[in-house]
Amino acid sequence: MMRLFNLLFWYIRGVRIYALVGSTGTGKSFRAKLVAQKYGIEMIIDDGLLIRGDQLVAGKSAKKEALYLGAVKTALFHDKAHRDDVVKALQREKFRKLLVIGTSERMTSRICERLQIPQPFKIIKIEDIATKDEIEKALQSRQIEGKHVIPVPALEIRRNYPSIFYDSVRVFLKKSFGSGASLPRI
Structure with missing residues (x-):
């Protein structure tokens, strides 16, 4: 019903x-x-x-x-x-x-x-x-x-899912500056 x-x-x-x-x-x-x-x-x-x-x-x-x-x-x-x-x-x-x-x-x-x-x-x-x-x-x-793609802007992802945003920045750094590049873990 x-x-x-x-x-x-x-x-x-x-x-x-x-x-x-x-x-x-x-x-x-x-x-x-x-x-x-x-x-x-x-x-x-x-x-x-x-x-x-x-x-x-x-x-x-x-x-x-x-x-x-x-x-x-x-x-x-x-x-x-x-x-x-x-x-x-x-x-x-x-x-x-x-x-x-x-x-x-x-x-x-x-x-x-x-x-x-x-x-x-x-x-x-x-x-x-x-x-x-x-x-x-x-x-x-x-x-x-x-x-992975989420159909919203990066700012919205950063605000609601900082770990996903952090991982994408880490991948970018490794591609741009080599495998040793990293950010501190959040």
Whole structure:
């Protein structure tokens, strides 16, 4: 009954859910803003975060998790406090379109269920918006350099996730000044 009430709530508000789907490391987060601009999408759910424009609204980043299973649980809003935080923010925010990013249609469907929002009405596959070469470069960047992309400016990351920002600065220093370059550990 509660699920029906929630779906009715979103239907009355006229909210449409989009999904961006692709394998891990194929550049979904990198392309999220382009997809949002193309379809007039105001909010994005990516790896446990709720994002509006250039700001983190709620949630915590799965990219911060040390273990793969922890990252999956965070991205799927397994933790009740994390999930409730994002659900409240979704109910509080005014928007008409939301992009849910996941590695599969099943994953985006589970995220929608957990956050009590409608299922995606449009599914966009990364292969439809990126060339094979671009996907290959993204995969290489993830595997070789360990790079993760969060679709918000560095200032927002620094403010909310200083350890992620610190790690990216450390990688930059090592590339620019050699393997001995480092910053003091925070």
